[in-house]
Amino acid sequence: MHLYDYAKGLVLEAGNHLRQWMTEAIDIETKSNPNDLVTNVDKAVEQFLVDQIKETYPQHQIIGEEGHGHNLTTLEGITWVIDPIDGTLNFVHQGANFAISVGVFKNGEPYAGFVYDVMADTLYHAKAGFGAYRNETLLERIPDTQLAQSLVGMNANWLAGKKITPVLMPIIRDSRSSRAYGSAALEIVHVATGQLGAYITPRLQPWDFAGGMIILEEVGGIATNFVGQPLAITHPDSVIVGNKEIHKTILQEYMKPHEDFLAPWHEHYQG
Ligand code: IPD
Ligand code: CA
Ligand code: CA
Numbered sequence: 001m002h003l004y005d006y007a008k009g010l011v012l013e014a015g016n017h018l019r020q021w022m023t024e025a026i027d028i029e030t031k032s033n034p035n036d037l038v039t040n041v042d043k044a045v046e047q048f049l050v051d052q053i054k055e056t057y058p059q060h061q062i063i064g065e066e067g068h069g070h071n072l073t074t075l076e077g078i079t080w081v082i083d084p085i086d087g088t089l090n091f092v093h094q095g096a097n098f099a100i101s102v103g104v105f106k107n108g109e110p111y112a113g114f115v116y117d118v119m120a121d122t123l124y125h126a127k128a129g130f131g132a133y134r135n136e137t138l139l140e141r142i143p144d145t146q147l148a149q150s151l152v153g154m155n156a157n158w159l160a161g162k163k164i165t166p167v168l169m170p171i172i173r174d175s176r177s178s179r180a181y182g183s184a185a186l187e188i189v190h191v192a193t194g195q196l197g198a199y200i201t202p203r204l205q206p207w208d209f210a211g212g213m214i215i216l217e218e219v220g221g222i223a224t225n226f227v228g229q230p231l232a233i234t235h236p237d238s239v240i241v242g243n244k245e246i247h248k249t250i251l252q253e254y255m256k257p258h259e260d261f262l263a264p265w266h267e268h269y270q271g
Pocket of ligand 1 (some may be wrong): 181201
């Protein structure tokens with residue numbers, strides 16, 4: 001079977017399991033802080049995906065949020081980048097509005113992206129160079145928009161007295177309004193469908209953006225860090241996702257004046 005079709009089927013199958021597992025007992029643990037949660041379901045979904053991929057493609061590499069492949073030394077061949085549940089807080093508190101996110105890379109280059117909104121049963125997917133889809137519907141290329149006429153995705157926590165708050169506040173002030181969805185992968189696909197003009201966040205891990213980034217690029221959107229560099233699956237980064245026009249405006253008019261403050265990847269991105 002073609003790798004793309006295999007990956008698509010696998011993500012849907014993981015979603016079926018997830019819907020079943022969430023009807024059983026959910027154990028919640030904290031990770032780096034009391035608000036950083038992980039559940040047995042996050043771990044089970046990642047383990048399911050890893051076991052299946054390893055059985056079918058033993059030579060493939062896998063980076064998964066819940067512990068797999070964090071010390072990869074090469075991106076040669078196929079690398080899967082997996083977030084078993086993106087939006088764990090939504091999963092725990094809402095039982096909805098979370099996604100399985102999978103990015104597949106060939107020699108470090110985008111090959112295919114999948115973001116599955118599990119409870120809405122909506123799969124966003126793209127094979128690089130062949131367009132992006134919401135389920136079986138081809139997504140149109142996103143139009144350019146102005147900040148003043150756009151909704152911007154941003155988590156309000158970043159506007160609550162963080163070191164980076166003074167950089168981000170003017171963007172929200174000058175936008176039409178802000179929205180926060182609680183799942184980076186879903187926010188990136190909301191930009192890919194044109195529902196959001198942009199999504200901005202100071203710190204994401206590769207598994208948060210890998211799948212969505214590939215979908216976004218297929219509709220003409222762009223993703224970089226706060227100083228305009230491309231995102232890479234080898235390290236965390238600050239993230240601006242948008243249609244080309246709004247991305248350019250945010251970068252040049254709102255980030256560039258703070259270049260010295262933003263350039264080094266240091267503690268003010270940590271919250
Ligand atoms: C988180 C979500 C959230 C974003 C955080 C991520 P998780 O992922 O994407 O929206 O603001 O930075 O860590 O922990 O739910 O997989
Ligand atoms: Ca995540
Ligand atoms: Ca996660």
